[in-house]
Amino acid sequence: MSETNRPKARKPKGFRDSFASQSMERQEMIATICDVYSKFGFELLETSCIEYVDALGKFLPDQDQPDAGVFAMKDDLDDQWLALRYDLTAPLARVVAEFGDDLPTPFRRYQHGPVWRREIKPSKDRFREFFQCDFDTVGCETMAADAEVCLVLSEAMRALGIDEFVVRVNNRKVLNGLMASLEITEPAVRLGILRTLDKLDDIRIEGVKQQLGPGRKDKSGSWNEGLHLPYSSINRVVEFLQCKMPTRRETCDAFLEFAAGSPDGVEGVNELKSIEQYLEVSDIAQEFVTFDPSLVRGLEYYTGPVFEIELPFEVKVKGKPKKFGSVAGGGRYDYLVERFTGKKVPATGASIGVDRLLAALSLLQKTKSEASLGPVVVTMMDKEQGLEYQKIVNELRDAGIRSELYLGDRKFKAQMKYADKRNSPVVVIAGSNEFEDGTVTLKNMFLGKALSQEVEDNQAWRKGQPAQSTVKREDLVQSVTDIINQVDLVTQNNQA
């Protein structure tokens, strides 16, 4: 291949490679979350990554652009458009529609895995492939299920060691009630108002007023044209946002004034009240679950209660404090399955964004050990004796010790560097001396590192080699085990 034709080693924007420690961290987080889901009775489901575009729903792609927002391709087999799933809820709806007769009702499942969105502008915390942990109850009307969503989310946070979080809850019907009381029917305007509510946290009440009225300049200085609502309507929206009270009950009462004229709105408030009753018997403190008028959630398919977990602590982004924000979202969607079957199948659930949470944990410094302990490395001093080294590794592995033979082609010094890079606890050294005496030399890499801090004279530490010992060949396994146990103790103490 000519030089100019060589492919460039690079990965597509918005995608990531995860090496050992990061991957393990994610796996552990997923396991912790899924344990909670399982404890609440949800069962594991795995579905295919690729779905028919029409099954995924009309929410992202449309007729003219089947690949808008999703990674789509046309299948040669049947000339149909396929796409990578963009969440785990739409595939669930398909599964329920396809296999519903054989499934228990209600159907309670959890699912974790990557989802894909063709973001226009991928960035540091906005990926085109990311991981979600979903749980849903399909086929239930009762608000007990929606209250349960709050319980599950709270418990998942606690299981992860996070005790500063808020599950925000609102109800789409309450928002509909607000729209009715404003006598706004035009979908574009309704959408504009909802978007503006959602931005409350960012743009504050002043920004909301401007956005609903003439418009506003954002932080970057660009002009955002406003909705030009009449003054009375703006006032009403502002009053609605002020419904947020110290307790959930009070918030419900405040909502009621805005919903009074609208059957939909009243129903929404009653649903929230019902959720509140379940929360009360479950001893969920006001600070952990709040009813919040400014919560909207984007997805079109939500029809009732909507949820979001917010991490309220501030992080410094380039010196500026900023709320960490949302790490999970969900809600009730009563029509997703109906799209397939024509039968109304109400469902509710939520999804935790694993990657956002990982980022949060690393900011809270709650992530586990940076680098995990590597394998024991058996160095190859003398290549003629290659089979003897293999026997050593075999013994270690038979004893259940994670170990490997150095398989590179470099000098001894480089082998030590390799072991260091692998974060190896013990290096096994054997050359002509050891083979003649029937011994092996073991080096405690962690002790060696600690001792090296104090040594100043190069000659001294090279000759001394304090962190290593020569033991009888028969004692290999026992001695290696002893050193690993020591290292384990030390690293645990350092972490604590």
Next chain:
RNA sequence: CCUGCUGUAGCUCAAUUGGUAGAGCGCUGGAUUGUGGAUCCAGAGGUUGUGGGUUCGAGACCCACCGGUAGGACCA
């Protein structure tokens, strides 16, 4: 997609008003025929994002494109 900032070695960054492209870290080798982490020495590594322009001369100035980044739109 809009706006601003930015692009120099693998990484972090230097380079007076336009005047010979440098350092630290990392990497490789050596001092030490068998020892990672201390110290010293040496080496490799660049068409300064790409293309055009101004100039005797451009890493620097101008234009276009491409990439990164911050904010916004959109999305969650």
